[in-house]
Amino acid sequence: MRYKDEISGFFGVDNPPKSDYRGLTTFLDMIGTLLISFLKLRNSFIKSNKEAKLSSYSSLSKIYASMYLVDVQTKRYHIIKMTDQIAEYLGKDFKMGEYEIRDDFCGHIKNIAEKMCTESQLQESLEFVDISTLEERLLGENSITHEFTDKISGWNRSRFIPVDYDEDGKLLHVLFCIECIEEEKKRENRLIYLAQTDLMTGLCNRGSGEKKITEFLKEKTGGLLCLIDCDKFKSINDNYGHSVGDKVIIAIAEKLQKTCRDSDVVLRLGGDEFAMFIPGMLEQRVAEKFFERFFENIRQIDIIEMQGKNIEISLGACFYDGYEEVSFDQLYRKADRAMYQSKKQKGCSAVIYGEEM
Numbered sequence: 001m002r003y004k005d006e007i008s009g010f011f012g013v014d015n016p017p018k019s020d021y022r023g024l025t026t027f028l029d030m031i032g033t034l035l036i037s038f039l040k041l042r043n044s045f046i047k048s049n050k051e052a053k054l055s056s057y058s059s060l061s062k063i064y065a066s067m068y069l070v071d072v073q074t075k076r077y078h079i080i081k082m083t084d085q086i087a088e089y090l091g092k093d094f095k096m097g098e099y100e101i102r103d104d105f106c107g108h109i110k111n112i113a114e115k116m117c118t119e120s121q122l123q124e125s126l127e128f129v130d131i132s133t134l135e136e137r138l139l140g141e142n143s144i145t146h147e148f149t150d151k152i153s154g155w156n157r158s159r160f161i162p163v164d165y166d167e168d169g170k171l172l173h174v175l176f177c178i179e180c181i182e183e184e185k186k187r188e189n190r191l192i193y194l195a196q197t198d199l200m201t202g203l204c205n206r207g208s209g210e211k212k213i214t215e216f217l218k219e220k221t222g223g224l225l226c227l228i229d230c231d232k233f234k235s236i237n238d239n240y241g242h243s244v245g246d247k248v249i250i251a252i253a254e255k256l257q258k259t260c261r262d263s264d265v266v267l268r269l270g271g272d273e274f275a276m277f278i279p280g281m282l283e284q285r286v287a288e289k290f291f292e293r294f295f296e297n298i299r300q301i302d303i304i305e306m307q308g309k310n311i312e313i314s315l316g317a318c319f320y321d322g323y324e325e326v327s328f329d330q331l332y333r334k335a336d337r338a339m340y341q342s343k344k345q346k347g348c349s350a351v352i353y354g355e356e357m
Contacts, residue, residue: 209267222322
């Protein structure tokens with residue numbers, strides 16, 4: 001005991017009383033307890049923050065058919081939502097509503113694309129879901145989208161939405177969402193149809209028909225432009241009424257469609273005037289056979305109210321050889337001059353534009 005006291009005195013340190021040891025121990029216990037409490041609070045905050053985020057994503061997912069939270073760096077992902085149809089189609093038991101981490105988002109989404117996408121759209125869809133190029137494609141964007149058709153629900157739209165970035169500005173997490181847009185596409189196609197179609201006949205209207213013909217001309221696709229006019233149409237309206245006149249217009253349109261191929265452009269210019277462009281028709285002999293077939297179809301029109309009266313057609317045509325640049329208006333003027341000559345003849349007649357005109 002004396003030896004310990006001498007040693008303590010040599011170093012200038014007095015032995016603390018036992019009561020001080022107990023106080024220090026208590027103090028360290030308090031510090032440890034406090035640190036553990038802080039760690040628990042921190043973990044609880046992180047967990048609750050994570051759950052709050054997932055809860056908000058789950059609310060957002062209501063407008064989508066499927067949703068994933070994806071870690072861009074690790075390729076790990078969490079399934080927030082997936083339709084029963086897709087899960088059944090994949091033949092796997094996917095759990096949703098829990099924070100269940102899964103590996104290899106790229107492999108998972110590739111598997112879905114290969115099973116569900118149509119073959120013609122598969123490569124484009126795989127390029128869209130490629131995580132390795134995602135950060136570059138999302139630069140400066142709130143989201144990026146891609147539309148495709150699948151074998152279950154038709155038209156869909158996939159979307160990547162950036163969630164957060166690290167301290168260096170590197171993309172960390174994204175939401176990958178899929179929504180069904182089949183009804184939207186139907187409405188869109190309906191609006192396009194209404195904008196491009198003559199509603200009485202179902203043919204192209206003047207705007208859309210002229211645009212299609214202009215595309216052929218820009219590509220220097222040779223063919224034959226025809227203008228068609230119903231002779232004495234005003235007298236048909238005056239003698240039989242406008243409802244009969246409408247029947248005549250519809251009947252002529254049906255015979256035009258019957259005579260032409262699907263690749264030909266047939267349009268109603270307005271009133272009783274029609275036009276058609278037949279790509280690849282460059283010989284007069286072939287054109288004359290085409291006219292005769294068309295006129296034979298016209299002669300078969302039988303409208304009861306007209307009591308056997310025949311419908312007469314004047315047709316003016318103009319060849320385009322595909323060598324020189326030409327506009328729709330230039331061809332139209334030539335075909336119109338030819339049609340003016342055809343009106344001088346009785347019955348159904350056709351005249352092809354020549355330099356002598």
